Amino acid sequence: MTMLSERQQLSYIAAQAADARLNVELETEGMTLNIGPQHPATHGTLRIIARLDGEQVIWAEPSAGYMHRGYEKLTEVRTFPQVTALINRIDWLGSFANEVPFILAAEQLMEIEAPPRAQHIRTILFELSRIANVSLFLGDLGVQMGAVTPVFMAFRDREYVLNLIEGATGGRFHPNFDRIGGLKDDLPKGWLDETRQVMKKLRNFCDEIEDLLFGNEIFQSRTRGIGVIPADVARQYGLSGANLRASGVDWDLRRDQKLPLAYDKVDFRVWTHPDGDSWARCWIRLQEVREATKIVDQLIETLPPGPVMTKVPRIIKVPEGEAWVSTENPLGEMGYYVVSKGGLGPFRVKIRSASFNNISITPWVLKGVYVPDIITILASLYFILGDIDR
């Protein structure tokens, strides 16, 4: 090292001091950005508080609770048959799927089981509501990234599914069709043929979306390697459904648990993806719509004859006890912990909804991403506000 003269040393120190002062003056202050509660990307009233450094997120936290619903409390002052009308508003895009686990829990407590035909139709409607839900996600994905056209295609083809649900149940969004011990009605005439055709249309829709959106280079560059969630982190945060499977965890309640539904009679594949990024989450959901159409097709072929309702008392009283039933809903695992004291209504219902757990990972996954990626990551995590603030 060369020796510096005193003069040089002094100027060096002065320069360093000037540098330090400059650095202090240039030190930038972060900006807190409130995304929501009223924001186009949160499709509902989710608030994300993000602390930004430029366009980079250094800290983010979701803040739920702007919807004020309190369904868990409301169920306590309803009778058992009345509860389904409430809870199918939790995940409003796949309403029928919300009713099933609650009804199954009540049936478990009463120790009855729906007849095989009712189980089949339940499963068909369950998968139809999955299609209605996830196909909208596939369209919405484009909107979140600035492509406006796919969402209209999604709405166009989702309409067919909603028509099917309406034809079978009488309600497009809120069927309220599931009953303790079976279903309200049998399927109408000609419904099965129509369903077959619609399933074909939806497979075409999936191909179209894959072509238009998933094959797009910009879409790929916006999603690949963005928002990576490793398998162990996904497990720790309690993710479920497609978000968990996209991280490479092979976990699907349809296949893994034994419930009085018709999933054991069909052959379907549970897709997983090793990457765990936004792309994987979107891709898994696309495959899930395809699998759902296949499940519906198979169930239509093997629909058994018979009644759709078992004998249940006119006034339903559920015996004392506790039951936990969860199913693989469009958004992930949805479960009901039902406590009955032998009265007309439940004593306490704890609802485990998928989106609430799925968005709990946002502080972890949003750290260090850019503002535009907040939107794509949130879109790919796919939450429904009703499912968060139930």
Added chain:
Amino acid sequence: MMNLALEIPYWGQSLLRVLGGIGAVLLPAGTIVYLFLFKMMSFMQSRLGPMEAGPFGSMQLLAEVGKWLQKEDIIPENADAKIYKIAPIIVLVSTFLLVVVVPFGPDAVFTNFSAGVFYALAIGSVSVIGILVAGWSSANKYSLLGGLRAAGQLIAYELPMVLAVVGVVIQAGSMNLQDIVVAQNSGSIFGWDGVGFPFVLTQFVGFLIFMIAVQAELTQVPFDMPIAESELVSGYMTEYSGFRFLIFFIGEFATAGVFAFIASVLFLGGWGIPFSWFGWESLDAVDNWMNIVGPIIMLTKMLVLTGIIMWVRFSYPRFREDQLQRFAWKVLIPLSLANIAVTAILKVAI
């Protein structure tokens, strides 16, 4: 051949120019909005679009303008009111200044000066100032992010645009837009002068870069980061309402039209038809009726180009800010520099 300019008194010429300028900015804007934003977008998305106002909804734009004019002109409490008010006007004025150099016919020009290309590219970036101050003065974080993104993006894409045009300037040997039109229409391809010599044939790389840069300059998808309605609500326009929003809206589509005019002048032969068809030798020999037919030809070419711009807009998702910058600096600028080098070498060699 009589020069039309000599027959009309000076005040008449000025009046024609003012009316023509307003027409040349607002007519494309209205046409683009109705034809592409309302109708083409709807047909692409399996819906009909506006159908009630006028035949096939053609009066919808007037209805929308009426709606916007009725709305309250909201100025946020913390906004820098003066600048906030001026910002949309800066954007629109830059569009009017841009159309000034575009030739629509042999005599149908607003002004005819030799550094036309240079002027157009310089004035084209004035709108950045409007957008930046709009974002800053709104006192809104989304607006600020949008404004800053716009500034970064528009400056980044200004450069490939300028460099793409240099190829045309080298080939035409002039920076005057009128001369560029004449050069294309009086030229010939290996001695065959049936279609003139539109520069898009040799400068297709430049044309491509120019159109991409225009897409970015207009902040249309896939380069609409400054507006990004799903993340920044509406970017720098978030706080604007009523007629100030209307001015931004008109400015956006009018600029699209004017840039398409410039692109058609630079690459597609502008207002001209191949001079050999009627045996015209030079600009002075061109018949007077071209002053009427020229604008119609320009309008057609403008609609084709904006049709492509809008088509891309309706079918693509958007880039992220850093990807967009990387695309400009790492792909477009080297490509346009190579284009200039090749053009210059061939120009000297042939």
